[in-house]
Each structure stands twice: as C-alpha cells, then as structure tokens.
Amino acid sequence: MLFSVTMRVDLPTDMDPGAKRELLQREREYSQELQRGGEWVHIWRVVGSYANISVFDVADGDRLHGILWNLPLFPYMTVEVTPLAAHPSDIRAG
Numbered sequence: 001m002l003f004s005v006t007m008r009v010d011l012p013t014d015m016d017p018g019a020k021r022e023l024l025q026r027e028r029e030y031s032q033e034l035q036r037g038g039e040w041v042h043i044w045r046v047v048g049s050y051a052n053i054s055v056f057d058v059a060d061g062d063r064l065h066g067i068l069w070n071l072p073l074f075p076y077m078t079v080e081v082t083p084l085a086a087h088p089s090d091i092r093a094g
C-alpha cells in the first residue's frame with residue numbers, strides 16, 4: 001500500500017545542541033535504512049518549511065504506524081497520512 005506522509009518538525013528552541021545533533025543523526029540513519037529496504041520510497045523537503053513529504057510503500061497501515069511511531073523525531077513531529085490509490089489517467093498504469 002502506498003501512503004503519502006507529511007511530517008512537520010518542531011524542535012524546542014532551547015534543545016541541547018549535542019542532543020539535537022544525536023537525534024538528527026539517528027533520524028537520518030533510521031530513514032536511510034528504510035529507504036534502502038524499499039519501504040520509504042521518496043523523501044522531499046517542503047520548500048520554505050522544516051517539513052518533508054514522503055511516500056511509503058508498506059504492507060498496511062499497521063506497518064506504517066510502526067515506522068512512524070519509531071521515528072526518533074516523532075515526539076517533535078506533526079504527521080499527516082494520506083492513503084494513495086491508482087489514478088485511472090496514469091499513463092504508466094496497465
């Protein structure tokens with residue numbers, strides 16, 4: 001199943017710089033592992049925002065929930081999930 005996920009990040013302005021660096025490093029490693037595994041298909045920065053739009057290809061909503069819940073940045077995120085379906089006008093669809 002394909003999902004579009006918008007993640008908005010709001011870190012506390014007074015967060016310890018070392019803790020912030022470590023958190024962002026863990027987030028990057030976690031994300032890149034899922035990208036290499038094929039479940040995190042796209043990640044795009046939203047221009048002008050500390051936010052991304054990502055596309056996930058996962059078995060079901062439970063799997064996506066598990067992935068999102070375990071994001072190191074999850075406690076500092078607002079997440080919006082949109083399930084995707086094939087569009088009949090897509091020229092790539094058989």
Ligand SMILES: O=C(O)CC1=CCC(=O)O1
Nearest residue numbers: 009027028031050051052
């Ligand atoms: O910077 C972001 O948009 C938050 C994020 C999610 C995965 C990642 O590597 O960074």
